[in-house]
Amino acid sequence: MTKRLRFFYLFALAFFRKNFRLAARAVIFALFTFVFFTLTFKGIWLPFGQRLWLSLEKTTYTEGVVGSVKSLNPLFETTEAESELNTLVFRSLTRLDKSGKLQLDLAESIQEVTPTEYVFKLKKNVFWHDGKNFTAGDVVYTVESSQDAKLATTAKTVFKDIKIEKIDDYTVKFKLREPFAPFLSQTTVGIIPAHIPLSSYKPIGTGNFRVADFTPEKLVLSNGRLDLVFRFYMSAERAVLALKQGEVKALGGLEKKDLEQLAGFSNYQLYSKTMPTRLTAVFFNTKAEAVSDKLVRQALSYATAKSSLIKVADGGSVIAAGPLASGNSLQVAEKEHFPFDLSKAAILLDKAGWKLEKGKRTKDGKHLSLTLTTAVSDQYQSLAKEIGKSWSILGIDYQVLSLQPGEMDQAIKDTQFQLVLTTEAINFDPDQYVLWHSTQVRQGNLTVLSSPKVDKLLEDARKRNDNAFRKEKYAEFVRILADESPAIFLYYPTYNWLVNKKVSNIRLDRFVTPADRFQNASEWKIPRFAI
Incomplete structure (x- = not known):
């Protein structure tokens, strides 16, 4: 072997000595050709090289999403999932x-x-x-x-x-x-x-991620170095199963029950943040006969143990004292007007004419019977059951009506309920004209509240761009609304997000809505081919 290598070395050396000029010309020609083609066709070769390099560097993150995403257009978004994903693209x-x-x-x-x-x-x-x-x-x-x-x-x-x-x-x-x-x-x-x-229309935006693929089953967003793959599931149960089976490596919006099921999965990190612009509450249909009297609504407010509901929900949520976002932009202070007190609740029911007879609240020969409408999810069902415990102690006939999401939306739209337990999206700005003004019935005012005082305060507060003036008006609005008691404001819910521990450098310091969990996605550290 050594002799062969020595032979070829001596042969090449003799050739170059004999044909030095020819060899030199060949090398110069090869270099010139390379430079010429590189400069001439750089629009083809350089991007190709960049794409090849990026493909070797690219990592993939896969997350489950409950529900379908029909529109990647911020003007037509109707679901939380669509809103979250649009934020990444636009x-x-x-x-x-x-x-x-x-x-x-x-x-x-x-x-x-x-x-x-x-x-x-x-x-x-x-x-x-x-x-x-x-x-x-x-x-x-x-x-x-x-x-x-x-x-x-x-x-x-x-x-x-x-x-x-x-x-x-x-x-x-x-x-x-x-x-x-x-x-x-x-x-x-x-x-x-x-x-x-x-x-x-095509979903083309200016955001950090572009749409690489979009089908009824999944959405792929890419920034060149990271692919975010979202797989859609029609139920929370199916999405949790997908996480267990390894189809996805992250899942958000988890309820307490889900976290208990996944407690043994030590290779996942739980991120939990309060959502200050989401408010879980019991809303009254103020035109429904049983709760048309504000004294009854105030009594039910006193009879609701919010601290117990927090434990039932997820243990980490923040109790709400009023209708505004937690830490609202004008820092309008809210205090708890109805701390849990069954004695005060009983006094107000008596005052409203609902006397306790043979263990039942009775007025004009009729029992006080209430139906709380809510979604079929385990969390809402648990909350509804907990609410009923103290209300039943007061002698109120109480039942829960569970509806599927579409049925729930229709019932709220048509005001076909006595009371409804749900979570509403609210703004950081304390303007709540759409939610409470009498002209907004069948639009945003689901309680059908009609209060000239509330109307006037909401109208005045949005006409002057003077923070001190607006803060004063909204403080009065909060006080008047508490007296009307069109809702029992329970808490600001927690967003629970479970992510494979191989994904690191996740920051949630600017978290306001679920979409903010991707605020520094470009900086995440993910081992190649691991997620």
Whole structure:
């Protein structure tokens, strides 16, 4: 072997000595050819090289999602899952931080010209995922599409009675019909591209992740180095089973029962955060005969042990004292008006004419009979059962009506309930006009509350962009609403997220909504091919 190598070495050396000029020319020609083709076809070779390198570096994260995702369009989102995923693909003019303060996103600056005119300067060098420039035309298109009467956009109310004008390619002006203090907090709606008409819509955004694949079974989002794979399951039970079987490596929105089932899975890390803009409550139909008297509603408020409900729910939630978001943007203080007290509850029921006769609350020969409507989930069922314990002690006939999600939505929409236990999304801004104003019945005012005092406070508070003035009005609103007692505000629920421990460097310091769990996804550390 050594002799052969020595032979070839001596042969090559003799060849180059004899043909030095020819060999030198061949090497120079090869180098020139390489440089020429690299410069000439760099649009092909360099991206190919980059893609090859990124494919070797890329990691994948797979998470289960309960429910289907039909629309990846922020103007048409109807579910929590759609809202979460849209946040990853689309950016908005502004966003809210964990304290409810407004932060600039696609907007570079905002100028309040008058109480009804706002000028937005937009950031330059922002690109859609297909390479097109983001401009003012996209903002105009988004707003006008949301206002189109022919389209069933869920963002229609956000820009209602608002005109938008393009000043130049990177400046837009919003004109409001009348002063509206919460306006800026409404500009967190995702912006869609004007160059892709809704008739041939594709989910192309300016967010950190682009859509790589979207089918009824899964969604794949990618930023080049990380693929986020979301697999859809029609029930929480099926999603939990998928986690157990290794189909997915993470699952969010877990209830207490789910966590108990998964307690033995030591290779998963639990992340739990309070959701300050989600409020679990018992809402009264104030027009239903049994609870039309506010004294009865106040009595039931006193008879609800919130601390016990927290333990039943998940143990980590924060008790709510009123209707506003926890840590609302104006820091309007809320105090507990109805601490648990069965004696006070009994006194109020007596005062309302519901006397205790043979262990039953009776008035005009009728028993006080209440039906609490809620979802079929184990958590809501457990809460409903716990609520009934103390109400039954007072001599109230009590039963629970369990509905599927679609039935539940319809019952709320048609106000076909006496009381309903559910969780509502609320804003950091304390403006709750849609939830409680008498003109919003069958829209957001599910309790059918009609109070001239509440109406006036809500109207006044949104007309002046003066924080001190608004804070005073909302403090009074909270007090009046407590007296009316259209709902029993229970707690701000906890979001539970179980993730494989191989995923590290997850930060939730800016967590407000479930979508915020991906706030630093680009910085996650995941072993290649492990997730």
